[in-house]
Amino acid sequence: MKKQYFFSLVCMVLLAAMQATAQYLSFDKVEHDFGIISSKYPVSVNFSCTNRGSNPIVISKVETSNPNITVEITRDTLQPNFRASLMVTLNPENLSSMFTETLEVYTDDPIMKRVFLKLKGTVKDINPEIEKQFPIMLDVARLSKTSIVFDTINYPSIVTDTIRVYNPQDTAIALIFPNIPEYMTVRMLPEVIQPNSTALLILSYNSGIRKEWGNIYDRLYIGFQGRKINYKMKISVSGIISQDFSKMTRKQLKNAPKIAFVQDTIPFGTVKQGDPVECKFEFSNEGKSTLEILKIKTSCGCTAGTMDKMSYEKGEKGVVNVTLNTRNKRNHVRQTITIISNDPKNSEHRLFIDGQVEVNE
Secondary structure (H helix, E strand, C coil): CHHHHHHHHHHHHHHHHHHHCCCCEEECCCEEEEEEECCCCCEEEEEEEEECCCCCEEEEEEEECCCCEEEEECCCEECCCCEEEEEEEECHHHCCEEEEEEEEEEECCCCCCEEEEEEEEEECCCCHHHHHHCCEEECCEEECCCEEEEEEEEECCEEEEEEEEEECCCCCEEEECCCCCCCEEEEEECCEECCCEEEEEEEEEEHHHHCCCEEEEEEEECEECCCCCCCCCEEEEEEEEEECCCCCCHHHHHCCCCEEECCCEEEEEEEECCCCEEEEEEEEECCCCCEEEEEEEECCCCEEEECCCCEECCCCEEEEEEEECCCCCCEEEEEEEEEEECCCCCCEEEEEEEEEEECCC
């Protein structure tokens, strides 16, 4: 009798648990820290939620602790696996110093009928001159800019630029840089930024390690010591990497390597969509020193170029193997393959494959 009662009790508990978990509203976060904000400008944050259960969930209302908080909801009924966004905007004009505000989200979720969201931060108006010099607010610091643009970077040189950082906090802060690429080095002078003080972010970019040519675009992610890393906070780094042959003497140019292709364009005729295309471009080094193939670049991911090796002595011949995936191609197709080498007169040589792709009916 006891065993039967215990078994029935276990079944009731499991049934209740299954019913309770049939609905489940999950928020990506329940708290947001605005950091230091001005009383002059509204600030906004997006809270996303997902229905992880198997039944629809209805958001019936949202109550706020401050009438200066407005909330816009993208949808109030969430089907299973659907997402909704709560765009929250706070007008801080009547707030002073440190603040904490709350939102109560009412739902028919049996597990969490009310979800509490928290907003916090510090209202502190910045001197207009400081605001002008450091126009970009990045979490708890202000920056003079969030992008570094190098014009021409001569391979394999190292180029450097700086960004000024201002700490408007009442306490010292320190920047951290997760996942710095090996071709970048970053320094902060000083490493710890005292309250209402400035520092210099010094970024160096080593094109010799990067080993890329043409347009480059990279990101430097920024964080703050003691705070969760937000990978939306970043500095963009861009430029154009090219080889500099301007300082070569006449003798050096005369003895330089010289790449010469048998043909620059290969017509592949007509193929069926989905059939691979393979072409071979033959070349030789007609110069007097070693030819170095630095990189093979193609005009899209559907085209690939390979070589058996990347160095060719005087008089030596080689082949560039090109493969085209025609899966999503149709009609006339023309693809470009760029061979980047140390030939000073032809450092970027363009090859082409050209033909027709028929779509299977």
